[in-house]
Amino acid sequence: MHLPDGIVPVEMALAGYGLSAGLAALALSRIRTLPDPQAEVPRAAMLTTVFFAASLVAVPVPPASVHLMLAGLMGVMLGWFAVPAILVGLFLQAALFGHGGVTTLGLNGLILGVPALVAMGLWRLAGGRWPDLAALGAGAGAVVVALALFFGIVLAGLPTELDGAAERAALAVFVLAHLPLAMAEGVIVLVTLRVLRRVEPRLLPGV
Amino acid sequence: MTRRSSVFAALLLAAGVVAIPEAARAHAALIEAETVxxxxxxxxxxxxxxxxxxxxxxxxxxxxxxxxxxxxxxxxxxxxxxxxxxxxxxxxxxxxxxxxxxxxxxxxxxxxxxxxxxxGAAGQGWPQRALMVALVAWGALGTALFVLRNRKRDNASA
The missing domain is CATH 2.60.40.1120 (Carboxypeptidase-like, regulatory domain)
Structure with a gap:
């Protein structure tokens, strides 16, 4: 779910950079208030790699292909660190694999960064009382939020000359194809947290 | 038939001929071909x-x-x-x-x-992609170890 170059007008791409920079600034300011921000850096570095490599796991589902996003996992595991980690991962995906555009990096940062923060909020809200349910909801919910943002941005940036109805129909199929992914990502977050709870509880995210 | 009515009839006939669809008026078809x-x-x-x-x-x-x-x-x-x-x-x-x-x-x-x-999407082979993932993983591992080493050193000096 990466916007490539040339899909949205230049003004939207620039606005995406502005909003994404604002989101990153907010995240960094919140990270600075943590008691020991450096303690999270190793985990953020390793999860950035996982996020970067996850885009290679693609399942062809017409009209496009479905690949792992892991925005929910990033949000739950890293909290505010998820935003800079996702931006770094997206830049590497665009530069090395051609997944997503360089001009649309800001918009792609929003499409995956905002859902990560939603997942973080959900986990912190309900993770203490219902950890399994919160993990499932965070993973699946992040995909749903990312789909909604992607859908809205694509339609907002659609050139007026093109057939809007055809694009909406293609987007609807695209969204339907991603619903199993939402469930899969929910299960990924759930399994990851359960394994960590059993093997290495120190790596579990705080609630 | 008066002269006026003859003119009127001729105009009506001409208008009728013009109004007939092209396909009905034509007797044959021609095709011109060109390479482009x-x-x-x-x-x-x-x-x-x-x-x-x-x-x-x-x-x-x-x-x-x-x-x-x-x-x-x-x-x-x-x-x-x-x-x-x-x-x-x-x-x-x-x-x-x-x-x-x-x-x-x-x-x-x-x-x-x-x-x-x-x-568009880059056409890379799996070996190339695997190498890129390995390089990024190495970079992340290096970052993690660097931070952990600094923290241990800070703790020891404290």
Missing amino acids: QAIRLHAQYDTGEPMVEAQVIIYAADSPTRVWGLGLTDAAGVYTFVPDDTEGRWTIQVRQAGHGATAHVELAQDAVPVLTASA
């Missing part, structure tokens, strides 16, 4: 699947912001069009459900069209 230079696009996703019925938007070289033509790819992700005589860099974008790619074709008089650039 066409551009054929093959649009596909990075998985190799063709972009079926994807929307095509074409910008001519003389006006990169004004749409020159629109179309749809076929079931094989193929779209063919015949550009006019405008020389220079034509831009063609194929898009569907927020995915797409942009190609630039250089057209010159009496020369074969040249694809100058095609932006």
Whole structure:
């Protein structure tokens, strides 16, 4: 779910950079208030790699292909660190694999960064009382939020000359194809947290 | 029949002949053939699947912001069009459900069209991708170990 170059007008791409920079600034300011921000850096570095490599796991589902996003996992595991980690991962995906555009990096940062923060909020809200349910909801919910943002941005940036109805129909199929992914990502977050709870509880995210 | 009524009848007949559809008035058909230079696009996703019925938007070289033509790819992700005589860099974008790619074709008089650039998913092999993932993982591991070493050193000195 990466916007490539040339899909949205230049003004939207620039606005995406502005909003994404604002989101990153907010995240960094919140990270600075943590008691020991450096303690999270190793985990953020390793999860950035996982996020970067996850885009290679693609399942062809017409009209496009479905690949792992892991925005929910990033949000739950890293909290505010998820935003800079996702931006770094997206830049590497665009530069090395051609997944997503360089001009649309800001918009792609929003499409995956905002859902990560939603997942973080959900986990912190309900993770203490219902950890399994919160993990499932965070993973699946992040995909749903990312789909909604992607859908809205694509339609907002659609050139007026093109057939809007055809694009909406293609987007609807695209969204339907991603619903199993939402469930899969929910299960990924759930399994990851359960394994960590059993093997290495120190790596579990705080609630 | 008076002269006036004859003129009226002639005008009515002429109007009737003009109003008859072309196909009914004609007696034969002619075909003229000419060879032209066409551009054929093959649009596909990075998985190799063709972009079926994807929307095509074409910008001519003389006006990169004004749409020159629109179309749809076929079931094989193929779209063919015949550009006019405008020389220079034509831009063609194929898009569907927020995915797409942009190609630039250089057209010159009496020369074969040249694809100058095609932006889209990179066509890399698995060994190359695995190497990139390994390099990024190595970078992340290095960052993690660097931070952990500094923390241990700080704790020891404290």
